[in-house]
Each structure stands twice: as C-alpha cells, then as structure tokens.
Amino acid sequence: MSSDGARRRDVTVADVAKAAQVSKAQAARALGNYGAVSDDVRARVLAAAEELDYRPNELARSMNTGKSHTIGVVVGDIENPHFGLATRGISDTAKKSGFNVILINTDENTAAEVDAVRVLLDKRVDGLIVAPASSVETQHLQRVHDSGRPLVLLDRSAEGLAVETVAVDMAGISYESTRYLIEAGHRRIAFISTLRTDVPYSEGATLDSSQISDRLDGMQRAFRDAGLPAPGDLVRLNAGDAESIRNITREVLLQPDPATAVVASDGLIALSVVETIQELGLKIPDDVSFLMYDDFAWTRLTTPPLTVIAQPVYDMGAAAAKALIRQIEGRPPRAARPEFSAKLILRGSVGVAPAAAMGSASAKGSLEVQAL
Amino acid sequence: MSSDGARRRDVTVADVAKAAQVSKAQAARALGNYGAVSDDVRARVLAAAEELDYRPNELARSMNTGKSHTIGVVVGDIENPHFGLATRGISDTAKKSGFNVILINTDENTAAEVDAVRVLLDKRVDGLIVAPASSVETQHLQRVHDSGRPLVLLDRSAEGLAVETVAVDMAGISYESTRYLIEAGHRRIAFISTLRTDVPYSEGATLDSSQISDRLDGMQRAFRDAGLPAPGDLVRLNAGDAESIRNITREVLLQPDPATAVVASDGLIALSVVETIQELGLKIPDDVSFLMYDDFAWTRLTTPPLTVIAQPVYDMGAAAAKALIRQIEGRPPRAARPEFSAKLILRGSVGVAPAAAMGSASAKGSLEVQAL
DNA sequence: CCTAAGATTGAGACCGGACTCACATCGATT
DNA sequence: AATCGATGTGAGTCCGGTCTCAATCTTAGG
Numbered sequence: 063m064s065s066d067g068a069r070r071r072d073v074t075v076a077d078v079a080k081a082a083q084v085s086k087a088q089a090a091r092a093l094g095n096y097g098a099v100s101d102d103v104r105a106r107v108l109a110a111a112e113e114l115d116y117r118p119n120e121l122a123r124s125m126n127t128g129k130s131h132t133i134g135v136v137v138g139d140i141e142n143p144h145f146g147l148a149t150r151g152i153s154d155t156a157k158k159s160g161f162n163v164i165l166i167n168t169d170e171n172t173a174a175e176v177d178a179v180r181v182l183l184d185k186r187v188d189g190l191i192v193a194p195a196s197s198v199e200t201q202h203l204q205r206v207h208d209s210g211r212p213l214v215l216l217d218r219s220a221e222g223l224a225v226e227t228v229a230v231d232m233a234g235i236s237y238e239s240t241r242y243l244i245e246a247g248h249r250r251i252a253f254i255s256t257l258r259t260d261v262p263y264s265e266g267a268t269l270d271s272s273q274i275s276d277r278l279d280g281m282q283r284a285f286r287d288a289g290l291p292a293p294g295d296l297v298r299l300n301a302g303d304a305e306s307i308r309n310i311t312r313e314v315l316l317q318p319d320p321a322t323a324v325v326a327s328d329g330l331i332a333l334s335v336v337e338t339i340q341e342l343g344l345k346i347p348d349d350v351s352f353l354m355y356d357d358f359a360w361t362r363l364t365t366p367p368l369t370v371i372a373q374p375v376y377d378m379g380a381a382a383a384k385a386l387i388r389q390i391e392g393r394p395p396r397a398a399r400p401e402f403s404a405k406l407i408l409r410g411s412v413g414v415a416p417a418a419a420m421g422s423a424s425a426k427g428s429l430e431v432q433a434l
Numbered sequence: 435m436s437s438d439g440a441r442r443r444d445v446t447v448a449d450v451a452k453a454a455q456v457s458k459a460q461a462a463r464a465l466g467n468y469g470a471v472s473d474d475v476r477a478r479v480l481a482a483a484e485e486l487d488y489r490p491n492e493l494a495r496s497m498n499t500g501k502s503h504t505i506g507v508v509v510g511d512i513e514n515p516h517f518g519l520a521t522r523g524i525s526d527t528a529k530k531s532g533f534n535v536i537l538i539n540t541d542e543n544t545a546a547e548v549d550a551v552r553v554l555l556d557k558r559v560d561g562l563i564v565a566p567a568s569s570v571e572t573q574h575l576q577r578v579h580d581s582g583r584p585l586v587l588l589d590r591s592a593e594g595l596a597v598e599t600v601a602v603d604m605a606g607i608s609y610e611s612t613r614y615l616i617e618a619g620h621r622r623i624a625f626i627s628t629l630r631t632d633v634p635y636s637e638g639a640t641l642d643s644s645q646i647s648d649r650l651d652g653m654q655r656a657f658r659d660a661g662l663p664a665p666g667d668l669v670r671l672n673a674g675d676a677e678s679i680r681n682i683t684r685e686v687l688l689q690p691d692p693a694t695a696v697v698a699s700d701g702l703i704a705l706s707v708v709e710t711i712q713e714l715g716l717k718i719p720d721d722v723s724f725l726m727y728d729d730f731a732w733t734r735l736t737t738p739p740l741t742v743i744a745q746p747v748y749d750m751g752a753a754a755a756k757a758l759i760r761q762i763e764g765r766p767p768r769a770a771r772p773e774f775s776a777k778l779i780l781r782g783s784v785g786v787a788p789a790a791a792m793g794s795a796s797a798k799g800s801l802e803v804q805a806l
Numbered sequence: 807c808c809t810a811a812g813a814t815t816g817a818g819a820c821c822g823g824a825c826t827c828a829c830a831t832c833g834a835t836t
Numbered sequence: 837a838a839t840c841g842a843t844g845t846g847a848g849t850c851c852g853g854t855c856t857c858a859a860t861c862t863t864a865g866g
Binding site for chain 1: 489490491492493494496497502504511512513514515518519521522525526529534535536537538539552553555556557558702705708709712730731732734735736737
C-alpha cells in the first residue's frame with residue numbers, strides 16, 4: 063500500500079495541469095515534449111507529474127496520433143523453436159525501435175489466421191508480420207495490403223501478393239541437399255511434412271505452402287538433373303501429431319521398396335522421426351540416413367549428430383521487423399533485400415545408401431563429416 | 435486493389451450512421467449490440483456496416499470501456515522452449531476468453547522488466563503475467579499490485595508480494611531428485627544455473643531467484659537428511675553463454691575433487707553441458723551422471739536418453755492465464771490453487787557414482803530405468 | 807379516447823491525450 | 837517609441853467509440 067491509498071482513478075494530464083497551475087494544453091506540451099513551453103512551466107509540470115506519478119495513457123495517445131507503436135506478429139506455432147527464435151529476432155529488433163509486439167498463434171490454421179489479422183487490425187497495430195499458414199488462401203492478407211497497412215511476410219510467400227517477404231531460397235537448398243543425398247547413393251528419399259492437404263500428394267499438384275512446394279521442386283529438379291525418377295510416393299504430408307508422424311515413418315521405412323533416407327521438414331517432425339527410427343532398432347546412418355530442416359542445438363547431441371539444413375531464423379525475424387519498421391516509418395524499402403540462404407551442415411546422419419554401399423567397395427558408414 | 439480504391443480513411447460509426455440514415459448513437463448501439471434498437475434500424479445499420487466494411491476501432495473502444503482485452507506477458511526468454519510452451523499455454527487460454535497477448539522479452543534483466551511492465555501498463559493491458567527476473571527487486575511489481583491491476587506471477591515468486599503465483603514446488607522436487615542421486619552414491623553433485631549474482635554462492639546467502647534458491651534448499655535438505663555435507667562449492671551460478679557453461683562444466687568435472695553428477699538448471703544449459711561432457715570424452719552415465727530441469731522431447735533422443743525433471747509448463751501457462759482472467763473479470767480467486775508438481779522422469783543419464791560403484795559389486799552402469 | 811409504462815431515438819458529454827488557433831508577451835529592429 | 841517575428845499560453849476541437857438523458861413513439865390498460 064503506497065502512502066495515499068490504492069486503485070484510485072488514473073492520473074491524467076488535466077490533473078497534472080491543475081496541480082502545476084497551468085492549462086491542460088501547456089501540461090500536455092510539457093509532458094509530450096512538443097510545442098513551446100517555458101522552462102518555468104515545464105519544471106512545474108514535470109514536478110507535478112512526478113509527484114502524482116503521472117503515466118500517459120498510450121491508448122489515448124495512439125488514438126489521435128494514429129500510431130500505436132505496436133506490431134502484430136502472426137505465427138503458426140510459437141512452441142516450435144523455429145518461431146521462438148524468429149519471434150525473438152522480431153521482438154529484439156522491434157524493441158530497439160520502440161515498438162512492442164502482439165503475438166498471435168494460429169496453429170497453422172487459416173481461419174484462425176484470418177481472425178488474428180482482423181483482431182490486430184482492429185487494435186490498430188502499425189504493421190503486421192505474418193508467417194502465412196497458406197500461400198494460396200491469402201485474401202485477408204491482400205486486404206491488409208490494400209488498406210495500406212505495412213505488411214511483411216515471413217518464411218513463406220503468398221501467391222500473387224506483392225508484399226515484402228523474408229524467406230530463404232528453399233528450392234536452392236533443397237536442390238543442394240537432395241543432390242548430396244543422391245550422390246551418397248540414395249534414390250528412395252522420403253520427405254515428411256506437417257502441411258495439411260486434402261488430396262494426397264502427386265507431382266505437379268499445387269500445394270498450399272510455398273515453402274514446402276519450393277522444397278519439393280528443388281528435390282524434383284535434383285532428381286531430374288541426375289536423370290533419376292523422383293520418388294513422389296515418398297512425399298508424405300499431413301503429418302500431424304507425434305503418433306501420425308510415427309506411423310508415417312514406419313510406413314516409409316518398412317514398406318517393400320523402403321526409403322533409405324528421410325528428410326524431416328522441421329524440428330518437431332524430426333524428433334518423432336528419429337525416435338521412431340531408434341524404436342525400430344535401425345541405425346543412423348548405417349540403416350537409414352536422416353536430414354532435417356532447422357539446426358537446433360540438440361541435433362549435435364544425438365548419436366550420431368544430425369546433418370541439418372540451417373536457416374538464419376533469428377536474423378530473418380530481425381530482418382522482417384526491420385523491413386516492417388522501415389515501411390511504417392515511410393522509408394523506402396531496401397533496394398536489394400538480402401536473400402537469406404540456408405546452409406547444409408554435414409554432421410553424421412547421412413551415410414551411403416545401403417544398396418549403393420554394396421556396389422562401392424570404398425564407402426562405408428557415414429560420409430565425410432564437416433566439423434561443427 | 436479492391437473495387438473502390440485503396441487506403442482511404444477508416445470507416446467510423448459516424449460514416450455507417452450516415453449511410454444508414456440514423457443517428458450516431460443508434461448506429462453505435464446496433465453495432466456494439468447494446469441498448470435498445472429496433473429491428474429496422476439494426477438491419478439498416480448492419481447492412482451499411484457490411485457495405486462500407488466497417489471495423490470498430492478497438493483503441494477508441496478500449497479508451498472508454500477501460501478494458502483492452504489484452505494481457506501483457508513478460509518473460510525472460512521466449513527463445514527458451516520452456517517459455518515457448520508456457521506462452522503457448524497462456525495464449526491458447528487467453529484466446530479462448532477473447533484476450534490477446536502482448537509479449538515482452540526481458541533477457542532476464544530486471545531493468546528491462548521494469549520497463550516492460552511500465553510499457554504494458556501505459557498500454558492499459560487488463561492484466562499482467564510476469565515471470566520475474568528477480569525475486570528480490572520487485573518494487574515495480576508491487577506497484578502494479580497496489581494500483582489494482584490484476585497480476586499473476588509465473589514460475590518464480592516475489593519476496594513479500596502477496597500475488598497469485600503459478601509455480602511448481604521446486605524445493606520438493608529438488609529434494610526428491612537429490613535424494614535419488616545421493617542414493618545412487620553421488621556425493622559430489624554440481625548444480626549449474628544462469629542466475630546472475632554479484633557474490634559467489636555460499637550456503638545461506640539469499641539469492642535473487644526464488645526458483646533457484648528453492649532448488650538449492652531442497653538439495654541442501656536432502657544432503658542434511660542423509661547426514662552428508664552439501665557440496666556448496668559445486669553450485670555454479672552466472673553460467674551465461676555457451677562458452678561460460680562449457681568452462682564451468684570443465685571445471686567441475688576436471689577439478690581435484692570432481693563432481694560425479696551434474697544437474698542443469700534448464701534446457702539451454704543442459705545442451706552445453708552435455709556437449710561439453712561428450713567433448714571431454716566422458717560417458718554418461720558411467721563417468722558422469724546427468725540430470726536436468728525440463729523435459730524436452732530431444733532429451734529422449736540422446737544416448738543415453740536423459741533423466742529429467744518434467745514440469746507441466748503448458749498447463750502452468752494456461753493456469754496463470756486462467757487465474758489472471760478470473761481476476762480481470764472480478765471473480766474471486768480459486769479457493770485452493772492447484773499446486774503444480776514436477777516429476778522426476780528416470781531415463782538413462784543417472785548411474786551409480788564411480789566411487790560408489792567400486793564399493794558395491796552389484797551396481798554397474800545406469801540405474802533402473804523407467805520406460806518413457 | 808385518454809394515459810402511462812416501455813421502447814426508440816438523437817443530441818451531446820466524455821474518455822485522455824494531441825493539436826489548431828487566436829491572443830498575449832517580449833526582446834530586437836529601425 | 838512603434839513594429840515585428842518568435843515564443844508562450846489557454847480555450848476548445850478532434851480522434852472514434854460508449855453512454856447518459858431527455859424527447860418522442862408505441863401500445864396496452866382503463
């Protein structure tokens with residue numbers, strides 16, 4: 063309990079003005095630090111404000127400046143460290159420029175996303191950073207853009223939406239890593255993703271996610287360039303919870319013409335896949351090779367450590383925030399936005415494909431491993 | 435570009451009223467769904483709103499209702515999956531009750547926390563959930579409480595602050611797990627935490643974090659009950675970045691009277707500790723036993739899988755949000771708040787202490803391991 | 807047919823700041 | 837000493853809603 067009781071009404075400029083014996087306008091000027099105010103008045107007002115423990119009502123302030131100094135961030139799943147890190151990048155950057163972050167989780171559900179965007183707009187955020195759940199259903203984002211509210215997309219792009227987008231060149235890294243797997247003798251490469259789709263995957267089908275579809279494009283191109291048929295039957299989407307990932311993993315590894323390598327689309331999937339592989343008593347990389355997107359610290363602790371595709375997630379979050387703030391402040395967008403690129407980090411989870419190993423006398427066990 | 439151009443001023447109730455040919459008051463009533471409105475007027479207003487694509491300005495609304503339907507969440511580090519999960523629990527629960535979440539990261543820095551709280555208050559959030567960086571420097575939280583703004587603490591309590599707190603019984607689980615280690619023959623148990631302190635740890639010193647100090651109390655009590663001296667010299671605080679954790683780990687393991695078991699205070703620390711142990715060529719659990727707080731999925735993937743102290747983080751986040759919302763809505767706090775309790779999950783990283791192993795002929799390798 | 811309770815409705819105050827505008831004040835200019 | 841641009845200052849409006857209050861309309865009861 064402070065000296066003079068608790069939970070009384072908030073102190074307003076008017077109160078301060080009265081205490082300082084000046085007009086509301088003058089008090090507001092002194093407090094808001096604008097306009098012309100004599101030293102005498104300023105001192106009195108500031109003293110009164112201090113005395114009364116005055117705190118400006120940002121809501122009121124926002125209402126007539128039109129700026130809320132708040133940006134809205136809409137992601138699929140904060141629980142996923144990928145977004146955790148990205149969010150950290152965003153919020154660190156935002157804070158540096160005096161912006162706050164309202165975070166909304168969509169569970170990768172477009173309806174929830176539409177809602178989130180609406181709520182954020184209603185709250186008059188100064189701008190939005192969205193990792194769209196769908197690259198196809200984007201009317202709500204289109205509307206945001208049309209309304210003139212700054213918008214930056216993260217991780218995935220939206221079809222036909224000319225909006226600044228911070229993402230890595232997925233097709234490129236996917237091509238590169240697939241080639242790496244192909245060179246290790248793998249022909250049967252499974253790709254497992256949580257992406258929800260109605261129809262089972264078939265080559266050429268348009269997917270809801272630019273990110274996944276770019277990855278698949280990269281894989282296909284790698285196979286094509288190698289003169290090999292892409293194993294479309296091993297592309298498994300709709301991997302939802304741990305149980306379904308487990309089932310899918312068993313399927314692709316135990317079926318007649320099984321996968322010799324598995325690519326996990328994100329860290330959450332990777333956990334279940336690796337766990338299932340261990341359960342099946344299979345050894346990585348002797349029996350199955352494994353590759354995953356995102357380089358989390360724990361991937362160095364497994365035996366063997368996992369070969370991963372590292373994405374500069376924090377930096378991307380930071381870049382998205384920077385780009386957004388630039389838009390908010392009306393500065394022109396960066397001429398050449400930096401393309402973020404992912405890196406294939408070779409550790410120990412990719413080995414020579416079992417069948418190929420028989421053919422080549424030299425290769426055995428894991429491929430050359432790059433330190434760290 | 436929508437049919438009628440872009441980026442025009444926002445549509446307001448006044449606009450809708452004009453279009454519907456009714457007074458502003460009536461339009462507001464129809465839109466806000468309060469007061470008495472005839473069916474005819476309601477229909478016209480709703481139609482006009484639809485036509486004009488009217489969206490209420492939540493800022494204006496908040497300003498005179500006094501409610502922002504927003505809660506502020508202040509955590510030390512969203513990047514830490516512990517908080518990621520907790521945040522998820524909070525935001526899921528909040529959303530269900532129509533609340534949004536403004537998230538601020540403090541980097542476990544009290545000054546940043548003070549600032550965060552101020553900003554949130556200025557934004558007139560309806561309530562706050564804070565995981566206090568310090569259990570001692572809590573004047574800012576005290577002020578929040580005094581002002582009557584709902585406040586719930588998460589994870590750690592604040593000294594002398596009678597505020598609803600959602601946390602696990604740390605002393606209890608720490609006691610239990612220490613006893614477990616002691617029974618396995620460990621006498622030299624190291625405890626590594628990021629907690630920043632000015633003075634090096636000494637038994638009895640008051641710490642800045644209720645969480646850590648409870649854990650240490652539990653450890654000490656376990657040693658005392660076992661009639662053994664607590665290895666206070668192995669309590670290592672100030673473990674900041676990966677590098678410093680690495681150094682500390684080496685120290686406690688390589689010094690003359692080394693630790694035979696290491697307890698990592700959180701998942702981030704655990705990563706570096708385990709990595710360092712592996713680097714040193716030591717085997718878990720044969721050479722060193724390892725125990726960590728928080729049960730992350732990856733702890734099941736290492737060899738051996740790690741023995742952990744699982745905390746119901748998501749549920750705690752959800753409970754904190756529920757408690758806060760209850761306060762916001764003026765309902766009485768739950769009579770008996772559920773005590774959350776952590777669970778020791780035995781996997782394979784704790785074994786018989788090397789010295790003790792020599793003594794007992796039977797024990798060798800890891801202790802009995804509980805499935806999952 | 808008249809009257810009063812109850813339903814509708816519009817004018818305008820209000821929330822807490824920012825900002826416009828007209829009106830001082832004041833030292834400097836000539 | 838009269839004039840002028842540069843401050844200072846206070847009254848009052850505005851932002852976009854909510855909400856009070858008095859006026860007007862219905863409609864059922866007498």
